Amino acid sequence: MTATPVEPLTVDADFESIRELETWLLAAAAALGFDSAHDTMAAIHLAVHEVATNCVDHATTDGDHLMLKADRRLIPDTDQGVGQPALVIEVCDNGQNAFAAATVAAPAPDTPQVRGYGLMIAEQVASSVTYKRQPVEEQWCNRWTLVFANVIASDS
Amino acid sequence: MTETRTDEAETSQTPGNRAESPASPIVEVISLSGRLDVVSSATLRRTIEQHLDQGRVRLLVDLSVIDDVDSAGLAALVRGMKLARKAGGDLRLVRPRRAEAMRVFELTTFDTIFEMGNNAQAMTNHWSTS
Numbered sequence: 001m002t003a004t005p006v007e008p009l010t011v012d013a014d015f016e017s018i019r020e021l022e023t024w025l026l027a028a029a030a031a032l033g034f035d036s037a038h039d040t041m042a043a044i045h046l047a048v049h050e051v052a053t054n055c056v057d058h059a060t061t062d063g064d065h066l067m068l069k070a071d072r073r074l075i076p077d078t079d080q081g082v083g084q085p086a087l088v089i090e091v092c093d094n095g096q097n098a099f100a101a102a103t104v105a106a107p108a109p110d111t112p113q114v115r116g117y118g119l120m121i122a123e124q125v126a127s128s129v130t131y132k133r134q135p136v137e138e139q140w141c142n143r144w145t146l147v148f149a150n151v152i153a154s155d156s
Numbered sequence: 157m158t159e160t161r162t163d164e165a166e167t168s169q170t171p172g173n174r175a176e177s178p179a180s181p182i183v184e185v186i187s188l189s190g191r192l193d194v195v196s197s198a199t200l201r202r203t204i205e206q207h208l209d210q211g212r213v214r215l216l217v218d219l220s221v222i223d224d225v226d227s228a229g230l231a232a233l234v235r236g237m238k239l240a241r242k243a244g245g246d247l248r249l250v251r252p253r254r255a256e257a258m259r260v261f262e263l264t265t266f267d268t269i270f271e272m273g274n275n276a277q278a279m280t281n282h283w284s285t286s
Contacts, residue, residue: 015193015194015195016195018194019191019193019195039255042255042256042259043259046224046226046256046259046260049193049226050226050227053194053226053227053228057194117227117230117231117260117264118226118227118228120263120264121227121260121263121264124263125263
């Protein structure tokens, strides 16, 4: 199949703006050859939404923005010995603060706490979630990469 | 009926007899629709606080017709549950019908921590007599 390149999405780094992510995400998945109507997309949207919320909550201040990129990559499938198509979503913000994992208490089973569930949700839905703080065009950027290997290809 | 409306999420309250005394046995039903997310959860937090301030500590949040819940919405419910329990009551939930809205509870295992049911009227009747 042929995947159509997807334009990145740039939104203001505020909670109202990240509500716009779903429309872009579904269109991106469809353009990349995934079944955007499949049930798994709702979970993927939740995971991306949680990471974006985390960026706004922890890393950004007024005037910052978020950029989202979508790509299709082949990742190894050890069972079948072939490449498996995966949806890869990058969420970047130009906030001044780095994400400090040590300041977010990991939820403990059976002990309700008020914060700390967003990343836990993203890590459960995605095949992998990685974070890097790196310089991009003369400023620091917080870059989250989410890989979803469980997305159904539209041609399958 | 008091109703507070935001752009997408709606919070409506169905009170029983208002009671000003501490730890009222009346079950207060808070019905939500739309999204319960980082934007709309502030309204829910305020509604819960108002009830608790007036001694209404048995809170039933009806999520049956909610579209989506995220971790911030979950956090508002968890905070409300902890405050209600501290005040001698509880915060219970009517389970969302949509799988998308139920997912956040399953992923965080909060479906086993909250007391949840499927029918607001049945839960209210049962709780009122217990």
